[in-house]
Amino acid sequence: MTNMRVKNGLLLTMAAASVFLLSGCFQTQAQPSGSAVPSDTASASSSPSASASSTPASSGSATPSSTGTTPSGVALCKAGSLTASVDSTGGGAAGSVYMKLILTNSGTQPCVLNGFPGVSLTSGPAGDPIGAAAARDDLQPVTQVLLAPGKAGFAQLRYTQAGNYPECTQAPAAGFRVYPPEDTASLFIPQQYTACSNTNINLLTVQAFQAG
Numbered sequence: 001m002t003n004m005r006v007k008n009g010l011l012l013t014m015a016a017a018s019v020f021l022l023s024g025c026f027q028t029q030a031q032p033s034g035s036a037v038p039s040d041t042a043s044a045s046s047s048p049s050a051s052a053s054s055t056p057a058s059s060g061s062a063t064p065s066s067t068g069t070t071p072s073g074v075a076l077c078k079a080g081s082l083t084a085s086v087d088s089t090g091g092g093a094a095g096s097v098y099m100k101l102i103l104t105n106s107g108t109q110p111c112v113l114n115g116f117p118g119v120s121l122t123s124g125p126a127g128d129p130i131g132a133a134a135a136r137d138d139l140q141p142v143t144q145v146l147l148a149p150g151k152a153g154f155a156q157l158r159y160t161q162a163g164n165y166p167e168c169t170q171a172p173a174a175g176f177r178v179y180p181p182e183d184t185a186s187l188f189i190p191q192q193y194t195a196c197s198n199t200n201i202n203l204l205t206v207q208a209f210q211a212g
Contacts, residue, residue: 074112077147079185081107084178086157086189095161100154101206103180103187105147113145113153113209118179118186121195121204123172125188130171130195134204142208152212158205159193168196181209 083106090098101119105111116136120129134157145153157176162168173195178187196203 072112074110074146076182077103077105077111077113077180078183079180079187081105081109081111082180082187084176084187084189086176086191087154090156095164097159097161099157099159101157101176101178101189102152102154102212103147103178103209104152105149108149110146110148113147113181115142115181116208117155117181117206119157119204119206120177121173121193122175122177122188124174127174129177130173131197132199132202132204134206135202137205137207140207140210143210145209145211153209154212155209156207160203160205162194162196162203165196165198165201167198168201169198171195171197 082103085102085104086099087102088097088099090100101117103113103117117134119134121131122129137156137158140156147153162170171194173191173193175188175190175192178189179185180187
């Protein structure tokens, strides 16, 4: 009887030990591993963003600022410090007259002509424009023309004879009203021409200013 109890006790002890060992193995296998996160994830998050590097760097504008100066700091030429004239010795062809529209710096400081003048035929120094203003001719590239005091720049101006247009409603013009580039004040040049009051007819074309 005693031997039977001893044997039963040993069997129970061995069974309990087996259960304990199996439980430990199961817990070891179920434990999540710390190496499950890829190592390159952390390095990617610490590197600079690709979208930040794709933003283009801003560049300085070459156009004059709102203060009326160029990037070099020289002021734009204004009507109050300019005198205007035309040179019509360029001749003409096919019913057109070619002339140089000349602006001279009559001030005491250098200034810059930058681009196209505004030009129209008018009935007088204080008269309204007649017909369409001059159309721009892009044949001459736009450059900044620096005028020292007493120096001049010119723009090629073409006038087409009003008689070339049968539908033209003709009107006498006393001269040209000229606006320097980027200026709201104007100059008047006395010249006798025939204008068209039709605003859909362009008798005038003008190029950008060049150095004289």
